[in-house]
Amino acid sequence: DSGVTQTPKHLITATGQRVTLRCSPRSGDLSVYWYQQSLDQGLQFLIQYYNGEERAKGNILERFSAQQFPDLHSELNLSSLELGDSALYFCASSVGQVTGELFFGEGSRLTVL
């Protein structure tokens, strides 16, 4: 158990809808990262937050947004969903701002029909 909690584990929705994925980092970790995992693209970095502030941005679509709250949990919002957004979304956390060891949750599997 990595100590990172992600909810929901599975989510099925329709195109055009909006969903929110939630992540609670390990106790004491200030950085939260979101990654998208698909079969053809592997693990794609989306965004990093450190202590409530956006720290780095990767290949995150404009339809996606995220935030980290004062209690350090994070949410990833996916809107105007398309079939291609179906993937496994991972949250990871680390102690500091500079990425060392990442601790991953078990992921949220999103299926868009």
Next chain:
Amino acid sequence: QQQVKQSPQSLIVQKGGISIINCAYENTAFDYFPWYQQFPGKGPALLIAIRPDVSEKKEGRFTISFNKSAKQFSLHIMDSQPGDSATYFCAARASRDSGYALNFGKGTSLLVTP
């Protein structure tokens, strides 16, 4: 674009054999190279990591070989066991300007047969 290129995509090795997974990168500003192991239904977990000032790092049956001039690094799993069957990802840490994010390869699915 994929900043870290990983091969092979899949690998089948007999028990007791050596598994070798290769990665290559272009960005010379990368400063930290970890390998992650992922079992089905689980998130990736750090296996072993190396910094570019070291050419080799060994932890048990797992060894990273690093070639800075060639911008390549590889994972060797000695005496491979069925329990090593998993997906392996190499990664490289970006520079300060890119927020130090980890860039992952596409993964290698390893199957160790009994």
